[in-house]
Amino acid sequence: MTGQKANKINIINNKLRYKIPNNLNQRLSNTILTKINRRGKYLILEYENNLFLLLHLGMTGYFRFSKIYNFKKHDHLYFKFDDFYIIFNDIRKFGYFKLYEHKEFVNCKHLKNMGPEPLKKEFDFNYFLKSSKRDTKIKNLLMNQNFVAGLGNIYCSEILFKASVSPQRNSKSLKKDEILNIINSTKKILKKSIKLGGTTIKNFIVSDLKIGYFKNELNVYGRDNMTCKRCKNLCHIKKIVQNGRSTFFCSNCQF
Numbered sequence: 618m619t620g621q622k623a624n625k626i627n628i629i630n631n632k633l634r635y636k637i638p639n640n641l642n643q644r645l646s647n648t649i650l651t652k653i654n655r656r657g658k659y660l661i662l663e664y665e666n667n668l669f670l671l672l673h674l675g676m677t678g679y680f681r682f683s684k685i686y687n688f689k690k691h692d693h694l695y696f697k698f699d700d701f702y703i704i705f706n707d708i709r710k711f712g713y714f715k716l717y718e719h720k721e722f723v724n725c726k727h728l729k730n731m732g733p734e735p736l737k738k739e740f741d742f743n744y745f746l747k748s749s750k751r752d753t754k755i756k757n758l759l760m761n762q763n764f765v766a767g768l769g770n771i772y773c774s775e776i777l778f779k780a781s782v783s784p785q786r787n788s789k790s791l792k793k794d795e796i797l798n799i800i801n802s803t804k805k806i807l808k809k810s811i812k813l814g815g816t817t818i819k820n821f822i823v824s825d826l827k828i829g830y831f832k833n834e835l836n837v838y839g840r841d842n843m844t845c846k847r848c849k850n851l852c853h854i855k856k857i858v859q860n861g862r863s864t865f866f867c868s869n870c871q872f
Contacts, residue, residue, distance in 0.1 A: 618662075618696070618703060622647050625697040629688075634675060635713040637694060644668060644716060657731050657766035667719040671727060675711025680704065732765045735803050740765055745796050755791065755799070756784035756859050768803070771816055771838045774865045776802045778837045778847075783871040784864045785857075809834065837865040845870060 623646050631637035638644075645664060652663040662670040686695060686702045694714070695704040705712070717725060733739035745751075750764050758764055759773040768776075777784050780798035782791070791799075810816060816832050836846050841856035845867040852869035 618650050618698070619653055620649065620651070621698055622649055623696040623698055626694065627697065628694050630693045633693060633707060633710050633713045634673075635715065637714050638716045641670075641694075641714070641716060645670065656728055657734075657762055658769075659727060669717045669719065669722040671715045671717065671722075671725065673711075673713050673727075675707055675709060675713070677709045678705065678707035678712030681706065730763045732761070732763050735765050735768060736807060740803070741800060742793070742796055745800065751788040753788060754784065754859060755782060755786050755788045756864050758788045759799075759803075760860070760862070765803075770862050770864075771835070772803075772806060772810070774838045775806055775836060778866060778871060779806060781871055783868070784859065784866050837867060839865065841865055 626642040626646050628637050628639070628641065631639070645668065648668070649665040650662055651665050654661040654663065658673060660672040660674075662672065664670070681704050683702045683704060684700070686697070686704065689704075689706060691706050691708045691710075693705050693707055693710075693712075695702050715725075715727075733744065748758075748764060750758060750761060753761075756773055756777060759768050759776065760770065762768075774784065776799060779802040780795065782795055782799060813834065816835070837854050840854045842853050844850060845852050845854055848867065848869045852867050854865055854867055857864050857866075
C-alpha cells in the first residue's frame with residue numbers, strides 16, 4: 618500500500634465502534650499513502666496531504682488482501698488499488714477509523730498520553746519506579762495504556778506468570794528484582810509471540826487465515842482448573858476477575 622494511491626475507498630457498512638467517516642473516499646482516494654506506523658494497538662496511515670488515518674482493529678478486526686473483491690459477511694470497508702484490494706472485516710465491530718489533519722493528530726486523545734512501547738529501551742526499571750500510576754494491582758498497571766502501550770489481557774497474565782509475580786500484588790510492593798523480571802518477561806514474551814504469529818483466540822485470525830502459534834505456548838491464560846505446567850501437580854491454574862477482565866495465575870508459582 619505504501620507509495621501507492623487507492624483509486625477508491627468504499628464504505629460497505631459504517632457502523633463500527635465509531636461511525637466510519639463518510640468523507641474517506643473524497644479525502645484520501647488518489648492520494649499517495651506515504652507511510653504506515655504503529656503506536657500501541659493503533660495503526661497510523663500517513664498521506665502526502667498531511668492527513669492521518671488512525672485505525673484500531675478492536676477484538677476481531679483484520680485486513681485481507683485480494684486480487685478481486687468478493688463480499689464476505691462482516692466486511693465494512695475496502696481500499697481499491699490498481700491491482701488489488703485491501704478489505705477490512707470485523708465480526709464484533711469494535712474496530713474503528715478516524716481521520717485527522719496534522720494539527721489535530723498531534724493532540725489526538727487516543728495517543729496523547731500513551732505510555733512507552735514495551736519493546737523500546739524507555740520501558741525500563743527507572744521508568745517503572747518513577748511512574749505515578751503505580752498505586753494499583755500490577756495486572757491493572759500493565760493493562761493501563763498510559764503506563765505502557767499495547768499490552769493486552771492475554772499477555773499480561775503470561776508476563777506475570779513468567780516473572781513469578783501474583784497479579785493481585787500492589788505494584789508499589791514489588792522489589793527491584795521483581796520489577797526487572799516483569800520488564801524482561803514482557804520483552805521476551807512479546808518477541809516470541811511476534812515470531813510465532815501472535816495468539817489465535819476464538820474468532821481472531823492473522824494473515825492468510827493462518828493461526829497464531831503462540832496459543833500453544835500459553836501457560837496460564839484460558840487454562841483455569843488445569844495443572845500448572847511449572848509446578849505440575851502441586852497446583853491448578855486459578856481464574857479471577859480484575860477490572861472486569863479475566864486474570865489467570867498459579868497461586869503456587871506466583872507470589
